[in-house]
Amino acid sequence: xxxxxxxxxxxxxxxxxxxxxxxxxxxxxxxxxxxxxxxxxxxxxxxxxxxxxxxxxxxxxxxxxxxxxxxxxxxxxxxxxxxxxxxxxxxxxxxxxxxxxxxxxxxxxxxxxxxxxxxxxxxxxxxxxxxxxxxxxxxxxxxxxxxxxxxxxxxxxxxxxxxxxxxxxxxxxxxxxxxxxxxxxxxxxxxxxxxxxxxxxxxxxxxxxxxxxxxxxxxxxxxxx
Amino acid sequence: xxxxxxxxxxxxxxxxxxxxxxxxxxxxxxxxxxxxxxxxxxxxxxxxxxxxxxxxxxxxxxxxxxxxxxxxxxxxxxxxxxxxxxxxxxxxxxxxxxxxxxxxxxxxxxxxxxxxxxxxxxxxxxxxxxxxxxxxxxxxxxxxxxxxxxxxxxxxxxxxxxxxxxxxxxxxxxxxxxxxxxxxxxxxxxxxxxxxxxxxxxxxxxxxxxxxxxxxxxxxxxxxx
Numbered sequence: 216x217x218x219x220x221x222x223x224x225x226x227x228x229x230x231x232x233x234x235x236x237x238x239x240x241x242x243x244x245x246x247x248x249x250x251x252x253x254x255x256x257x258x259x260x261x262x263x264x265x266x267x268x269x270x271x272x273x274x275x276x277x278x279x280x281x282x283x284x285x286x287x288x289x290x291x292x293x294x295x296x297x298x299x300x301x302x303x304x305x306x307x308x309x310x311x312x313x314x315x316x317x318x319x320x321x322x323x324x325x326x327x328x329x330x331x332x333x334x335x336x337x338x339x340x341x342x343x344x345x346x347x348x349x350x351x352x353x354x355x356x357x358x359x360x361x362x363x364x365x366x367x368x369x370x371x372x373x374x375x376x377x378x379x380x381x382x383x384x385x386x387x388x389x390x391x392x393x394x395x396x397x398x399x400x401x402x403x404x405x406x407x408x409x410x411x412x413x414x415x416x417x418x419x420x421x422x423x424x425x426x427x428x429x430x431x432x433x434x435x436x437x438x439x440x
Numbered sequence: 441x442x443x444x445x446x447x448x449x450x451x452x453x454x455x456x457x458x459x460x461x462x463x464x465x466x467x468x469x470x471x472x473x474x475x476x477x478x479x480x481x482x483x484x485x486x487x488x489x490x491x492x493x494x495x496x497x498x499x500x501x502x503x504x505x506x507x508x509x510x511x512x513x514x515x516x517x518x519x520x521x522x523x524x525x526x527x528x529x530x531x532x533x534x535x536x537x538x539x540x541x542x543x544x545x546x547x548x549x550x551x552x553x554x555x556x557x558x559x560x561x562x563x564x565x566x567x568x569x570x571x572x573x574x575x576x577x578x579x580x581x582x583x584x585x586x587x588x589x590x591x592x593x594x595x596x597x598x599x600x601x602x603x604x605x606x607x608x609x610x611x612x613x614x615x616x617x618x619x620x621x622x623x624x625x626x627x628x629x630x631x632x633x634x635x636x637x638x639x640x641x642x643x644x645x646x647x648x649x650x651x652x653x654x655x656x657x658x659x660x661x662x663x664x665x
Contacts, residue, residue, distance in 0.1 A: 236468075236480045239461055243528060254532060254650060255461045256633040303468060307479060408481040410635030425479060 221437040222376035223317055224367050224399065227328035229263065229386035229407025231310040231426060232338040236408070237300040238262055238293075242273075245292035249285060251277055259408065263329060263387035264361060294334060306341050307406050309427025314344065316430060322438060325350035325370040329360040329389075350374055361389040364397035371399070382436050384429065391417035402436055404429060446662040447601035448542055449592050449624065452553035454488065454611035454632025456535040456651060457563040461633070462525040463487055463518075467498075470517035474510060476502055484633065488554060488612035489586060519559060531566050532631050534652025539569065541655060547663060550575035550595035554585040554614075575599055586614040589622035596624070607661050609654065616642035627661055629654060 229235040242258045253273060261269050270289055274281045317324045326344065328335050332353045339346055350373045357365035371378040383394035386407025394401035395418040403414030403422040411422045421436055423429040433439070454460040467483045478498060486494050495514055499506045542549045551569065553560050557578045564571055575598045582590035596603040608619035611632025619626035620643040628639030628647040636647045646661055648654040658664070 233479050233481075236461060236464055236484070240465060240528070243461075247528065252530060254458050254631055256458075256631050259461070259633050303465070303472070305477060406479055406481050408484050408633060410638050412637035413635050 220376060220380060221322060222371065222374050222381045223322060223324040223438070224370045224381050224383045225324065225326050226263070226361075226383075226385035226387070226390045227326055227335060227338055228330065230384055230390070230404055231307060231314075231326070231342055232304060233307045233406065234301075234304045234338060235259070235262055235386070235406075237304055238297060241293050241296035241300055242289075244296040245289045246273070248292045249289060251279055253277055263385070263389045263407070297334065301337055304338070304341065307404075307425050307427075309425060309430050311343055313426045313430045313433075314342070316433070317438065320438070323350075323374040323376050325352065325374050327352045327366040327370040329354055329366065331355050361387075362392040362396070364393050367393055367397040367399055371397075380437075382438070386414075388413055388417040391419050394418060400436070402429070445601060445605060446547060447596065447599050447606045448547060448549040448663070449595045449606050449608045450549065450551050451488065451586075451610035451612070451615045452551050452560060452563055453555065455609055455615070455629055456532060456539075456551070456567055457529060458532050458631065459526075459529045459563060460484070460487055460611070460631075462529055463522060466518050466521035466525055467514075469521040470514045471498070473517045474513060476504055478502055488610070488614045488632070522559065526562055529563070529566065532629075532650050532652075534650060534655050536568055538651045538655045538658075539567070541658070542663070545663070548575075548599040548601055550577065550599050552577045552591040552595040554579055554591065556580050586612075587617040587621070589618050592618055592622040592624055596622075605662075607663070611639075613638055613642040616644050619643060625661070627654070 225231055239255060239259045239262060243255055246253050261272055270286055271281055332355055335353050352366050352369045354360045357369050359365045367383055368378060371381050378397050378399050381399040382402050383399040384402045386404050387409055391401040391414055400420055401418045403419035404425055406425040414422050423432060450456055464480060464484045464487060468480055471478050486497055495511055496506055557580055560578050577591050577594045579585045582594050584590045592608055593603060596606050603622050603624050606624040607627050608624040609627045611629050612634055616626040616639055625645055626643045628644035629650055631650040639647050648657060
């Protein structure tokens with residue numbers, strides 16, 4: 216393990232791919248289908264958590280009984296609705312260039328997402344990332360997703376790098392909380408629609424607009440060649 | 441004019457009606473149709489501005505030439521896409537109760553929206569507000585929409601109340617900026633998906649979750665009977 220050598224661990228939705236708002240409306244559709252009315256901003260605030268935790272927190276707000284059947288129905292309806300909305304999803308500006316830059320600079324990087332490979336594969340394809348080649352950790356591979364640190368710890372282990380020197384890039388406060396719990400360095404991006412202040416308060420040492428803006432300032436966070 | 445008597449002036453989208461995310465994706469569709477790719481969070485950040493200002497600010501970010509034809513096409517495409525998504529739009533929790541409370545308490549209230557009556561009428565219907573009975577000011581009636589103060593000034597004039605004692609409730613920083621420029625008292629709600637800090641920094645004297653939360657705390661901002 217290379218101590219003190221920087222590595223980059225990325226969240227996927229809202230950080231490399233512009234998919235947060237489609238996920239939000241897909242969850243709204245799924246909840247509607249189950250006769251659960253919940254304001255859309257509350258769904259947005261929870262996006263990026265593990266699917267199970269996400270639905271449990273949402274359902275607690277509306278005092279609906281959480282059964283395994285309901286959770287399964289919601290996950291299925293969400294996947295179906297997202298499948299219809301995914302045609303509007305694009306890589307975020309600079310996402311592909313940022314990954315290419317790191318590869319060229321021989322700085323190890325990985326993607327760690329709370330989503331499952333079944334949905335993440337579409338986003339990875341958009342980015343031109345082959346999960347057979349690149350280090351990609353999904354919800355399927357860890358016991359607990361964000362805000363637990365497992366995904367980022369698994370990503371650092373896969374890269375054989377020191378988590379304490381890892382720059383953990385994410386768009387949501389769940390990424391920043393998971394980064395702190397993993398003892399890595401949280402860096403926020405605004406491209407998921409959260410405010411700069413929320414990201415800073417949950418531990419981001421720096422906040423950029425999107426991957427393009429992060430790449431322009433990469434020397435600030437240890438990404439020099 | 442009743443000096444020092446409180447009145448309530450409300451924004452509509454994101455403040456009384458849960459329509460912000462549908463507007464955001466409708467704008468994305470409209471921009472796509474015009475071959476303009478813009479990250480969704482940037483659209484979200486501009487929602488609530490006047491339509492003209494909104495498109496001009498967006499187009500400035502992508503360096504596209506702004507022609508009257510392009511603006512008209514975008515407005516038309518947005519209205520068409522929003523028309524398809526509006527079936528998912530609901531009143532925000534507590535919105536109808538809040539307006540009923542104010543009516544019963546004989547506290548004058550008005551709605552002031554940057555949208556035009558052509559689209560606002562659907563949202564007013566959802567809320568059970570008849571624009572022939574209630575004080576509703578739309579973009580059609582003023583020279584400049586938010587963040588200019590015209591809409592709120594016109595609403596206070598319609599109610600024959602003092603703008604300096606008016607509580608101006610909105611979900612976006614454009615509402616808060618317009619409230620300050622109108623010399624009213626800005627109060628934020630989180631239901632449009634913006635952060636509490638942004639609303640406070642743009643002048644909100646208080647921030648609540650949504651209309652239901654505001655109604656629970658209405659004594660804090662002068663709404664006592």
